[in-house]
Amino acid sequence: MYEEEPIFQAIRVGDAARVKALALKPGTNLMLPSKPGWLPIHQAAWYGQTACLKALISGRQPGMLNKRAAHGESALLVAVQRDNLDCALILLENGADPDSMNSDKETPLYKACERCNPAMVATLLNAAVNLHCIQGWTALQEAVVRNSVEICEMLISAGAKINIPNMYGISPMFTAAQTGSMDALCFLIKHGLYCVHFIYNLYYLKSIRHFPVGADINTQAADGNTALYEAAKNRHEEVTSKARVRRCGISPLHLAAERNRDEVLEMLLEAGYDPNMMLSEERSNLYEDRRRTALYFSVANVNVYAIRLLLSHGAATDLDTLPPLMVAARQGAVQSVTLLLEHGADVNVIVPSLTTSFPPLIMFCSRDPPLLKLLLDHGLKATPCFICSYGDKPHPSLSSQSEDRTRTMEFCEMVSSPTVSRWVGPIVDLLLDYVGHVSLCSRLVDHLDSYSEWSRIKDKAVPPRPLMHLCRLRIRCLVPKRRLKRLPLPPPLLRFLQHEIHEDPDPDELEFPEYSDFTHQLYI
The missing domain is CATH 1.25.40.20 (Ankyrin repeat-containing domain)
Structure with missing residues (x-):
């Protein structure tokens, strides 16, 4: 310590x-x-x-x-x-x-604006006011986000420029409109440094009193330009074409999702904006995880409302290099995982960069048995976890295996890492509930032998498996999950089929319906 x-x-x-x-x-x-x-x-x-x-x-x-x-x-x-x-x-x-920067290139003045502290800003005005952080944001843009007219006025008086775009090509004026910072927006407009078209930003066209409340936010010019595309530009041009906006590589939908602007996101989707528009490759490469979609941004932010909104408007769950489901599982975000599963996210998805002999999603929830169970209930394949190329023979050392980056990682190797090994017992115990006759490799056996309370888990895998368990697996294979609860079976048996209880139901509690009724429900 x-x-x-x-x-x-x-x-x-x-x-x-x-x-x-x-x-x-x-x-x-x-x-x-x-x-x-x-x-x-x-x-x-x-x-x-x-x-x-x-x-x-x-x-x-x-x-x-x-x-x-x-x-x-x-x-x-x-x-x-x-x-x-x-x-x-x-x-x-x-x-x-006063111009010293941290590793994100943020200056004291930038941080003072982020903290919305006018007194602190006033002491730092001798600093360079137009320096920008690693994402291209200036102190003025931070002041705009905080909707502080007082700080904006101090910065502009000290020489701050309002036409400096960030790394996305977004200027302080656009930021004011996007974030609903109406006081800051009006202040910038008064300076007359931007064309009046910016006022017609899609997001807040109905919010500005000086314009008709019923204005058509989808109005188009003769060449097809909309108010949205006009607001999305980052220079002073009079006309902005759809092709130009596509070439910029990022959409307002991405920005709304990234900054958790739920009202803006909802307005864009209701206006018919494509929820599956992807970042350009150039923009995607700016992120270490190569994210592409607005859904990914919302999942990464654990914004459940935005995730639900995007999915309900048709957002696909499989367009990113790293599937959003894996991101949600890594975060342990159960609500996010549930929403993605309900909208068809593939629990057995293969990621080329993750070469494993088992579904790679297991790697992201190996220390969270309840989450792992949720995924298993939705079809995550457990059998590959028990297929080992070494079987009951001695395994090579972990160090020698980790040095070979070309080989496929096996389950027993993954759970042997220091951060996961203490969960081996509960993980294997849970996985055995979703497989039939399997064999434990020598490395898994060694893990289970390392803790006395795990000995029963090793015994659990010894064949033959109980007939009730094998029947459960067969029924779950034949009956879609959504219909499982509707089978005309006694409640204890339904709970057993849904893995809500692990032991066999008490026979005295079971009253079976007519065979014909059961088979009818099974196959409809």
């Missing part, structure tokens, strides 16, 4: 006298970071300890003031993130760089 160093502890509790004594003590290195990567000066900025901060600065060592921590943040940026205005003033007065 990490033990806090004396000077960091003194700063946290605000013991300025001790901090000063430690800072001025011969041999003290104020440039030596703590385990998380922070210097004492970062600690003081985080906790807002102005007296401690002054004590540290009095014993200043070269480079300390602007030293960046693990994520690239300077002490000034830390103070801004924590809304510690007094600390920020002390740092600036002593020469802190």
Whole structure:
């Protein structure tokens, strides 16, 4: 366990006298970071300890003031993130760089706008106001998102430009319309730096009082241009064609999904926007996971409302390189997984980059038995997990297997990883409920032998399997899941068929209907 160093502890509790004594003590290195990567000066900025901060600065060592921590943040940026205005003033007065960036290229001014802190922004206006973060967002765009006219006015007075687009080609004006920041939108319009066509943005055309409430948001010009395409452009051209918008590689639907703008997303879908429009390859490559669809963005954000909205409008579940179902399973987002399954997501989907001998989806829920059971109930294939090329023979070492990146990973190898091995028992126990006669390979047996309470699981796999269990598997194979609950069978038996109970039902509780009625229900 990490033990806090004396000077960091003194700063946290605000013991300025001790901090000063430690800072001025011969041999003290104020440039030596703590385990998380922070210097004492970062600690003081985080906790807002102005007296401690002054004590540290009095014993200043070269480079300390602007030293960046693990994520690239300077002490000034830390103070801004924590809304510690007094600390920020002390740092600036002593020469802190107002343009220092973190690893995402966010400046203190950018963070002050993100925090919607006008007082902090005012202290940082001597900084470069048009610097942008790694995604191309400027301080002004952050102020627009927060709908702060006060900050927007300060930034523009200090030289902020309102026509700088971000990496998606989206300007602050478009951002104001997209996010419903009406005060900021009206303020920008008053400056007259954009054509009035922007007012006719699809998202908020009905929200601006100066225009008719009943205006047709789908109105088209002679060349086919709509208000949506006009608003989607990122320059001052008079005309924007559909082909130009397609070439830009991203749609407003993607932006609405990415930023969780549910009202905008709903309006676009109701207006007939294609829920399956995909990012261009160039845009997709900007994301490590190569996402393509609006559905993927909503799943990644765990936005259940948006997921339901997109699926109800026909969003496909299989258009992304990494299926959204796998993303939801990795997050443990049961509601997202359920919605995707209800709309036909394939639980046995194969991903070329994941070469496994079993359904790769199992990798993403191996530490979540309830979620794994949900997927098994929806047809996830369990039998491949028990097909091992080594069988009951000795297996090669895991290190030698992991070095061979061309080979197919087997289930017993996957569950042997340190993060999963403690779940081997419950996982195998659950999988055995969904398979018939299978054999446990020697590696799985070793895992089950490693914990005394798992011995019964090994016995469970020994043939022959109970006849009731084999019958359950056969019935589930013949009857679609949606019809299983409608079979004219006693409730205990229905629960058994649906894996709601694991043991065989009590025969005394079972009263079977006529055979002809059962077979009729089975095959209709």
